[in-house]
Amino acid sequence: MMNFDNLFRRFILTQSFVRGWGNPFYLQEIFTYRRExxxxxxxxxxxxxxxxxxxxxxxxxxxxxxxxxxxxxxxxxxxxxxxxxxxxxxxxxxxxxxxxxxxxxxxxxxxxxxxxxxxxxxxxxxxxxxxxxPSDLLHWCQKMKLTSAILHGFSLGGHMASLAFTK
The missing domain is CATH 3.40.50.1820 (Alpha/Beta hydrolase fold, catalytic domain)
Known part of the structure; x- marks a missing residue:
C-alpha cells in the first residue's frame, strides 16, 4: 500500500494525506460498508x-x-x-x-x-x-423433508419450473 501512496502523492499538489491513507486494513474495512x-x-x-x-x-x-x-x-x-x-x-x-x-x-x-x-x-x-x-431450491426441499419434488406450472409457472429443472 505504501507504493500506491507514494505514486498517488506525485500526482496531487495539495498536502492532503501526506503520510499515506492509513492502515490498509481500515481501508478494506471501510469498503465493506460502502453502499451500492x-x-x-x-x-x-x-x-x-x-x-x-x-x-x-x-x-x-x-x-x-x-x-x-x-x-x-x-x-x-x-x-x-x-x-x-x-x-x-x-x-x-x-x-x-x-x-x-x-x-x-x-x-x-x-x-x-x-x-x-x-x-x-x-x-x-x-x-x-x-x-x-434460490440456487439450491431442491436441496432446501430435501432439508424440509419435501422429497420427490415435481417441478410443474402453467404459463409463467411452467417456465419457472423448466428453469429450475435445467439449472
Whole structure:
C-alpha cells in the first residue's frame, strides 16, 4: 500500500494525506460498508433500485429461504418528482414469463407511462424468480423433508419450473 501512496502523492499538489491513507486494513474495512448506488437519472426519468423484507418472513420465517426473504424492486419516477410532497399515480408491475430482470418492463411500460402521462412505476421481482431464486431450491426441499419434488406450472409457472429443472 505504501507504493500506491507514494505514486498517488506525485500526482496531487495539495498536502492532503501526506503520510499515506492509513492502515490498509481500515481501508478494506471501510469498503465493506460502502453502499451500492441506488439511484440513476436518465433523460426525464429517475430510477431508484431498492429492496424490502418480505412480510411472509415475519409470520413463517422457517419456510422462507434467505434469497427469497428480500424483495427487489425498481421505482421509476419523473426527474422533477419530489418525494413526500408531490402526489403521483403509480402502477405496480410483476414479472411475466421469461422476464428475469427489470429492463423489459422498464422499457415497455414504465418509460412510456412516465413520458406520456405522469404515472410512476414500481417494477417488482417475483419470489423464487430472478434475483430471488434460490440456487439450491431442491436441496432446501430435501432439508424440509419435501422429497420427490415435481417441478410443474402453467404459463409463467411452467417456465419457472423448466428453469429450475435445467439449472
Amino acid at each position: 448506488k441506488i439511484a440513476k437519472q436518465k433523460g426525464n426519468q429517475n430510477y431508484i433500485n431498492d429492496r424490502f423484507r418480505s412480510p411472509l418472513v415475519n409470520y413463517l420465517p422457517h419456510l422462507v429461504p434467505s434469497q427469497v426473504a428480500t424483495a427487489h424492486f425498481h421505482l421509476v419516477l419523473s426527474l422533477d418528482h419530489r418525494f413526500g410532497i408531490d402526489s403521483v399515480p403509480i402502477e405496480i408491475s410483476y414479472d411475466g414469463t421469461g422476464d428475469h430482470g427489470f429492463s423489459r418492463r422498464r422499457l415497455l411500460t414504465a418509460v412510456p407511462l412516465i413520458n406520456q402521462y405522469p404515472i410512476g412505476s414500481i417494477i417488482l421481482g417475483n419470489p423464487y424468480y430472478g434475483l430471488r431464486k
